[in-house]
Amino acid sequence: MIAVLVFLVVCAVLGYRIISAVPSLLHTPLMSGMNALSGITVLGAIAVYAVAPPELQWAAGLAMVLAMINVAGGFWVTERMVRMFRGRRPGRSDRPSTEDGEGER
Amino acid sequence: MLPAFSPALVVVGLAAVGFLVGIRLMQSPRTALWGNRLGAFSMAGALLFALLEVGVSLPAGILLLVGGGIGIVLGQKVTMIRMPQMVALFNGFGGAASALVALTAMGVASGDAGLASLLTAAVALAVGVLTFTGSIVAGLKLQAWLPQRQVVLRGHRALLSAVLVAGAGLIVLLVLPPRRPELVLQLAIVGVFALYGVLMALRVGGADMPVVISLLNSLSGIAAGVSGVAVANALLAGVGALVGVAGMILTQIMCRAMNRSLVSVLGGLREVGGGGGGGARPTPSARKHGARSRDDPEEAAVALLRQARTVVIVPGYGMALAQAQQTVRNLATALERDGKDVRFGIHPVAGRMPGHMNVLLAEAGVGFEKLYDMQRINPELPETDVVVAVGACDVINPAASTAEGTPIYGMPVINASHAKAVIVCNLDERPGYSGVDNTLYGERHVETLWGDAADTVAGITRGYQRGRTVSEPGDELRERAVSAIRGARSVVVVPGYGLALAQAQEALKSLIDALEEAGKRVGVAIHPRAGGILGHMAFLLQSAGIEHDRLVSLEQANAELAGIDLALVVGACDVANRAAWGEPDVRAAASGMVALRVEEASSVVVCNLDAAPGYSGVDNPLYREPNVIPVWGDAARTLPLLLERCAERVANDVP
Numbered sequence: 001m002i003a004v005l006v007f008l009v010v011c012a013v014l015g016y017r018i019i020s021a022v023p024s025l026l027h028t029p030l031m032s033g034m035n036a037l038s039g040i041t042v043l044g045a046i047a048v049y050a051v052a053p054p055e056l057q058w059a060a061g062l063a064m065v066l067a068m069i070n071v072a073g074g075f076w077v078t079e080r081m082v083r084m085f086r087g088r089r090p091g092r093s094d095r096p097s098t099e100d101g102e103g104e105r
Numbered sequence: 106m107l108p109a110f111s112p113a114l115v116v117v118g119l120a121a122v123g124f125l126v127g128i129r130l131m132q133s134p135r136t137a138l139w140g141n142r143l144g145a146f147s148m149a150g151a152l153l154f155a156l157l158e159v160g161v162s163l164p165a166g167i168l169l170l171v172g173g174g175i176g177i178v179l180g181q182k183v184t185m186i187r188m189p190q191m192v193a194l195f196n197g198f199g200g201a202a203s204a205l206v207a208l209t210a211m212g213v214a215s216g217d218a219g220l221a222s223l224l225t226a227a228v229a230l231a232v233g234v235l236t237f238t239g240s241i242v243a244g245l246k247l248q249a250w251l252p253q254r255q256v257v258l259r260g261h262r263a264l265l266s267a268v269l270v271a272g273a274g275l276i277v278l279l280v281l282p283p284r285r286p287e288l289v290l291q292l293a294i295v296g297v298f299a300l301y302g303v304l305m306a307l308r309v310g311g312a313d314m315p316v317v318i319s320l321l322n323s324l325s326g327i328a329a330g331v332s333g334v335a336v337a338n339a340l341l342a343g344v345g346a347l348v349g350v351a352g353m354i355l356t357q358i359m360c361r362a363m364n365r366s367l368v369s370v371l372g373g374l375r376e377v378g379g380g381g382g383g384g385a386r387p388t389p390s391a392r393k394h395g396a397r398s399r400d401d402p403e404e405a406a407v408a409l410l411r412q413a414r415t416v417v418i419v420p421g422y423g424m425a426l427a428q429a430q431q432t433v434r435n436l437a438t439a440l441e442r443d444g445k446d447v448r449f450g451i452h453p454v455a456g457r458m459p460g461h462m463n464v465l466l467a468e469a470g471v472g473f474e475k476l477y478d479m480q481r482i483n484p485e486l487p488e489t490d491v492v493v494a495v496g497a498c499d500v501i502n503p504a505a506s507t508a509e510g511t512p513i514y515g516m517p518v519i520n521a522s523h524a525k526a527v528i529v530c531n532l533d534e535r536p537g538y539s540g541v542d543n544t545l546y547g548e549r550h551v552e553t554l555w556g557d558a559a560d561t562v563a564g565i566t567r568g569y570q571r572g573r574t575v576s577e578p579g580d581e582l583r584e585r586a587v588s589a590i591r592g593a594r595s596v597v598v599v600p601g602y603g604l605a606l607a608q609a610q611e612a613l614k615s616l617i618d619a620l621e622e623a624g625k626r627v628g629v630a631i632h633p634r635a636g637g638i639l640g641h642m643a644f645l646l647q648s649a650g651i652e653h654d655r656l657v658s659l660e661q662a663n664a665e666l667a668g669i670d671l672a673l674v675v676g677a678c679d680v681a682n683r684a685a686w687g688e689p690d691v692r693a694a695a696s697g698m699v700a701l702r703v704e705e706a707s708s709v710v711v712c713n714l715d716a717a718p719g720y721s722g723v724d725n726p727l728y729r730e731p732n733v734i735p736v737w738g739d740a741a742r743t744l745p746l747l748l749e750r751c752a753e754r755v756a757n758d759v760p
Contacts, residue, residue, distance in 0.1 A: 005334065005342070009346070012350050015351065019350060019351045023132065023133075024358070024451070024478045025460065026131055027458075029141070030128075031355065031459060031460070032191070033131065033141060034348045035192060035322070039199065041202040041345075043151060044332055044333060044336045046156060047159060048213060049165055051213050059208050060205065060206070062205055063205035069175045071148055072180065073180040074180070075141060075148070075180075076180030076181060077180035077183060081188075082137040084185075084467040084468055
């Protein structure tokens with residue numbers, strides 16, 4: 001359990017540094033991405049489903065379904081959103097960007 | 106305890122690094138797509154490994170596929186305006202899943218439950234359940250299936266405290282020896298914390314939702330993290346912590362942006378009653394209509410926009426409510442078409458969840474490079490000609506820095522009032538969620554248009570475009586230029602360094618292509634002095650895709666120009682200026698060379714920035730020739746405009 005706690009703290013500290021630098025522009029995709037990551041509970045669900053007593057099978061099974069909804073839905077909707085930010089740059093996007101270097105001079 | 110080296114450890118490490126790098130890539134809109142995919146890939150890897158390790162049973166596989174299928178359908182169907190509900194729902198699912206895992210884990214370990222694992226499982230159960238019910242209530246509020254305003258029961262705070270104490274007591278009971286998790290006790294914990302979640306979310310009003318959603322996001326991660334500790338799954342614990350931290354950061358940002366503390370948001374505390382307001386204060390309308398009544402604010406707004414060079418649009422949630430994103434984007438496009446600089450200033454709490462407004466505008470087709478957050482736009486506002494506020498009230502209220510004692514005092518706002526002029530397109534002049542009157546409405550340099558933003562903004566856009574085609578002074582010249590271009594059979598283009606300055610090479614290339622497509626003969630005459638250094642212009646054109654074989658030398662051009670229908674001068678002044686080269690008494694930069702005699706063509710269209718002389722400092726007599734049609738302005742915008750007008754006329758000619 002100590003190892004797990006240490007890992008938890010390391011992830012939290014690194015996460016804090018990295019997530020703080022995400023611009024507000026991308027906060028909504030960040031949140032839906034976090035929804036997807038919170039679906040990591042599916043790992044716990046899979047583990048307990050295998051060993052759950054019969055009267056608790058439903059709980060582990062439901063946990064698997066809900067967590068998978070988060071994983072699939074979270075990543076899917078994030079993909080949709082991030083694509084909107086990336087694409088549809090009017091005019092220039094379809095041309096080779098030889099011009100951009102010129103503009104800087 | 107994990108062994109020193111095992112495949113499991115490697116997978117945990119790789120997946121964690123994958124997630125962290127994925128989030129790192131989310132720091133820029135250009136890389137965010139790959140960040141998300143890396144996250145999904147890491148998740149798939151972790152999932153696959155877990156299945157291999159435990160062994161896949163058929164029912165488990167089916168359940169996973171069902172969940173995945175539902176998730177994809179939800180993720181595909183949701184509209185961007187409903188993203189807050191979606192995220193709330195997912196927060197709830199995350200909490201519920203963690204609670205169920207904790208519940209099962211308690212049952213599995215019922216024989217010899219250690220204190221630590223039992224306690225963490227109980228906490229995960231509690232946090233998971235309250236995340237679930239709180240999220241469902243928040244989601245229902247966002248969906249407006251529950252009243253959006255805050256619902257405060259009598260003795261709400263005491264009730265919350267009592268419930269929390271009861272819940273804590275139950276957890277203690279559970280982990281006390283003999284540490285046998287009894288179903289009754291578990292169900293009691295579930296019930297009490299479910300009630301807590303409902304009570305907590307019920308009391309939060311609509312505009313505080315960004316805070317609550319962020320908080321619930323965080324709680325869903327914490328529930329996952331604690332359940333990870335309970336079942337000794339490192340990846341679950343670590344990633345749960347990651348989600349918890351992300352939610353906390355966002356909660357903090359949202360609180361700061363709303364000038365609220367987390368306690369006051371959750372406590373439903375508001376210094377000024379939302380419904381009340383009081384009748385004593387002077388209404389803005391009294392001040393306004395008394396002080397200066399404009400015949401037509403729409404006309405005034407259009408006039409402001411027509412004169413403006415820089416425009417900042419500040420959208421608020423009212424824009425989303427009015428479904429006016431597309432209308433606003435059309436206004437931005439119309440302004441940009443005339444070379445105006447249009448940006449969007451986005452307050453952190455402009456939407457119903459962090460970053461919501463950015464997503465709504467991106468969905469409407471606004472490029473992310475035009476979206477500026479509050480910190481970046483505020484320093485630009487004193488230099489901005491016009492701010493157009495659409496459905497935004499509190500986030501632009503100057504009272505935030507002056508009205509001491511009000512709820513918004515000290516709240517960071519977008520300083521719209523610093524701009525030279527402001528156009529407000531709000532539903533009405535009532536105060537925003539804070540209940541504080543917007544002092545901006547009464548200021549002299551502010552035009553207010555009340556009504557549905559979709560209507561008022563569309564009205565401004567129409568007025569603006571109508572004005573552009575009828576009364577703009579340059580317009581008649583532009584129409585003549587279009588006629589000249591359409592009538593010409595042979596065209597010589599004369600580019601100057603102004604073309605390069607305006608970065609209009611590609612626009613020129615498009616125009617040339619269109620002319621050729623229309624069956625015209627097009628040559629490009631290059632003066633040796635055009636461009637920074639010798640051969641520079643040819644190189645610039647080459648890199649824009651205008652090939653060498655099209656280029657004509659100075660001598661050749663001068664020999665042929667008399668027989669050409671149209672000379673199109675783009676950003677070139679001195680090289681087509683006889684006065685600058687010919688007479689010995691002027692400061693001729695390079696005597697002995699000659700100007701391109703463009704005026705010998707039947708007609709000349711000049712797309713220069715203005716009528717000012719070039720480097721030589723000698724006025725260009727060309728502009729005064731009768732066959733010359735000047736179209737002043739940035740070539741990067743005048744050329745596409747001419748092209749567009751030519752195309753429009755063709756389209757109009759057909760029917």
